[in-house]
Amino acid sequence: MASPAEDLSTVILQPSFSAQPSFSPQAQPFRHVAVVGAGYVGLPMALHLASTGVQVTAVDVNQAVVREINNRTSKVEEKEDFEKFFNNPMVQLHLSARTVPVEADAFIVAVPTPIHRDKSPDITAVIAATESIVPYLRPGNLVVIESTIPVHTTEKVVQPILEKSGYRVGRELLLAHCPERILPGNIMAEAVFNARIIGGVDKASTDRAVQLYSMFVKGKLLTTDARTAEFVKLIENASRDVSVAFANQVAILCRYFGINVTKAIELANHHPRIQILDPGIGVGGHCIPIDPWFLVHSNPELTGLIQAARTLNDNMPEYTVNRIMKEVEGTKDARVVCLGASYKANVKDLRESPALEVFELLKHRAVKAELYDPLVPQYACDSVLSVARGADVLAILTPHDLIVTEIRYRKHQILGAMRQPKILTFNTLVL
16 A cells, blocks of 8 residues: 555646545634744744734754743844844743643644655654644644645645544634745745745644634735645745756857857846846755656656756756866866865855865865865864965855855955966856
């Protein structure tokens, strides 16, 4: 018998809002919310909800995370000052953390959904988190899945698990999907001001979820059904991935034809209906390299463009390495200094970073490769000038402002300190 996760790609559901709940939750205020998963998505949710005066329990299996939240020292690697949010008197009074759930009026599941080695969705954490709250469910409870999930997961995986409690979704329980839409680097503000998609399994679930999110979200709350909400999040990230892939394809073609990619894209973008993105060394982060595969897995035959974009972007680190190696061809004991480790500029986030992949690939080539990033402690350096001495190539993998500014102001000194004065960029950056 197929597991719920295996069955996702073949089940077709028709949305139905006909069932009426056997209770009237709308008039009831939320007094207690449990947020299951206290990472990049869950911690901001917990902080914002606690700041409204509702009691919030952050639930995480990592005891260190729980301890840090209770000690008011927890944070994610962001530019935002998390100490300021923890010092909010309402947060001090209303936020606590533990490793197991508690009874609450609403449960928000915000756990990671990576992919397996074969690129299929891994919703193990969503299943485990949902199972963990079953003993604590009571009539009238709302459950919201914030995690990015394959289409049909809310109704075909989460709902049956919740109903093991003995309560029926649509009668005693309410269930909705509200996919997170935060961008690393500004997550606390984006959690408040971004528009949100809220899709319930029925109208009562949607309305109750809107009531919850309206407590702190100032952006638009856009309602739909659960399946559409799941799909919208996936196509948002797939669309971005396809756009990045096109930009990378343009960069590859420009190199083949001997054309300046910066100038070509700049000129093309003067067209009123054209906006080509900046090319790069690949795609990283917790969403874009992963979420499109959820759609591909659901139906490979209908997702050819998405697959092509994913493949091109996944191959960009190898292409980047080949470009670097071309620059040191014939150089004995070549030293390549890579600048920038995070997946995008001006953040510390290393998740799925193509810069790390480039570095790992270079270490298996006939060069001495080094990696430096002024924002990431394990790759920190005093300055670009200090690491450029004796280098044959400076490869700017992630163009942090700190890196770019120093190179622009000290370019003559940096080039003079190198054994071979070569600085490589992989986007439209002009030094």
